[in-house]
Amino acid sequence: MIEKSQPVLGSTNRKVDADGIQRFASVIGLKAEFEHQYRELHANVWPSVLKRIEQSNIRNYSIYTMIILGENYLFSYFEYIGSDFETDMALMANDPIVQKWWNETDKCQNKIINNQPHEHWSVMEKVFFQNIK
Amino acid sequence: MIEKSQPVLGSTNRKVDADGIQRFASVIGLKAEFEHQYRELHANVWPSVLKRIEQSNIRNYSIYTMIILGENYLFSYFEYIGSDFETDMALMANDPIVQKWWNETDKCQNKIINNQPHEHWSVMEKVFFQNIK
Numbered sequence: 001m002i003e004k005s006q007p008v009l010g011s012t013n014r015k016v017d018a019d020g021i022q023r024f025a026s027v028i029g030l031k032a033e034f035e036h037q038y039r040e041l042h043a044n045v046w047p048s049v050l051k052r053i054e055q056s057n058i059r060n061y062s063i064y065t066m067i068i069l070g071e072n073y074l075f076s077y078f079e080y081i082g083s084d085f086e087t088d089m090a091l092m093a094n095d096p097i098v099q100k101w102w103n104e105t106d107k108c109q110n111k112i113i114n115n116q117p118h119e120h121w122s123v124m125e126k127v128f129f130q131n132i133k
Numbered sequence: 134m135i136e137k138s139q140p141v142l143g144s145t146n147r148k149v150d151a152d153g154i155q156r157f158a159s160v161i162g163l164k165a166e167f168e169h170q171y172r173e174l175h176a177n178v179w180p181s182v183l184k185r186i187e188q189s190n191i192r193n194y195s196i197y198t199m200i201i202l203g204e205n206y207l208f209s210y211f212e213y214i215g216s217d218f219e220t221d222m223a224l225m226a227n228d229p230i231v232q233k234w235w236n237e238t239d240k241c242q243n244k245i246i247n248n249q250p251h252e253h254w255s256v257m258e259k260v261f262f263q264n265i266k
Contacts, residue, residue: 025197025208042261054265060193061264062210064158064257068201068245075158075257077195077210112201124197124208128175131194132187 017129022080026121029110030065030072038074038108039065048097056092057082074109076121150262155213159254162243163198163205171207171241172198181230189225190215207242209254 016022030038042063053061061078082088092098112122149155163171175196186194194211215221225231245255 023195025195025210027199027201027208039260045261045263050263053263059265061262062156062158062259063261064259066160066255066257067247068160068206069204071202073201074260075160075208077158114200122199124199126195126197127172127207128178128196129194130178130183130186132192 014129017131019131020081022085023126023129024076024078024080025124025126026076027112027124028074028121029112030074031108031110032072034108035065035072038105041104041108046097046101048095049101052092052095052098056088058088147262150264152264153214155218156259156262157209157211157213158257158259159209160245160257161207161254162245163207164241164243165205167241168198168205171238174237174241179230179234181228182234185225185228185231189221191221 057080059079059081062076064075064077066073066075080088106120109120111120114122116122190213192212192214195209197208197210199206199208213221239253242253244253247255249255
């Protein structure tokens, strides 16, 4: 019998991809009653938040929404181009404007229950990557 | 009362982003008993399939996996850099090697029930995009 959670690692399943970029895709629940507010916030993200994202070496960042089995979810994708992810994320988490922003967005979200209790967004495991220059 | 499905469109929620690229994020179910096979297939995607993806103007393509409420899912992200998405996708769908590949991957997947019965992967709606050159 195959162990369900056994990773199959190949050239396409690396933490840092061949182009030196770390790709992150994550998921979180979206409270249906806050969907409108979440969309409004993200149609006009505060400039200081965008600036902090840039300074923390995040690029090509997009967020999507989808209903699965009657529940609303958010999916995010971004690329990390720096060399010290933890420090860059700590700089973001310690920024007072980001904290105010997260106070707004946290209200809209429902964490997904998994085995990473410290996570807010749940980071997914990459199983494939292809890029062509 | 707010209409739940009412889109809030802003500068960040456009079909083609400011950089001329169309970003697609999609979701589909993964049958738990085919997880291992799916991972193996994607650790070593057939070169002809990769070539066809490239020829159909798809770039920066990654796939992720996640368990939500006990169900396995796959999430994909890619960028379309061409100017005729429907034709490029038709060229992919009509490629005999791609058809063989999809025959393998379809076995592993469960379509998500939504209001787009023609879709295989369910395309999600983008609510945010930020890029910095």
